[in-house]
Amino acid sequence: MKLFKLTFRSSLIILTIAFIGCDKAPNCDLPPLDTRNSCSGPDSTEGLSPQELITRYLTENNITASETDSGLIYNIIDEGNPEKPVLGNDVTVDYSGYFRNGCNFDANNGITFGLLNLIPGWQEGIPLVGTCGSIQLFVIPELGYGANPPNGIPEGEPLIFDINLLDFE
DSSP states (O other): OOOOOOOHHHHHHHHHHHHTTGGGSOOOOOOOOOOOEEOOOOSOOTTOOHHHHHHHHHHHTTOOOEEOTTSOEEEEEEOOSSOOOOTTSEEEEEEEEEOTTSEEEEEEEEEEEEGGGSOHHHHHHGGGSOTTEEEEEEEOGGGTTTTSOOTTSOTTOOEEEEEEEEEEO
């Protein structure tokens, strides 16, 4: 059995190597996201527009939200750090996507995306918070998947996303 003798210099090198990259994934003290139940979206929009459905959802759930000129409705839970991502950045997020009936259609933790590759609602909403920020997005179809949503997402249904921005570069 060989024993290795560490000198101060080699210990310093090891410590330096151990800490490289620590600023790439800050330890955000964000609460875990609710993964909700995976089930089907609502059967009907009840003849209401996506904006009206979101307004009803906000009222029923006592949520105060803001709206952008494009129609994105958002609720900033935690602003995070002052520096915010821009469209050219890659973002690392925890997220949960669900319908107004609470059924989850997608979720992931610690996943990295190019912000330019995401739906318009995310491109506009994620830059509203900084690293370690948390936001809730209420996305109308025009800012989501458009007129031809992927399988499992009802046409005309607004989407709700809880997003924790863990990092960006």
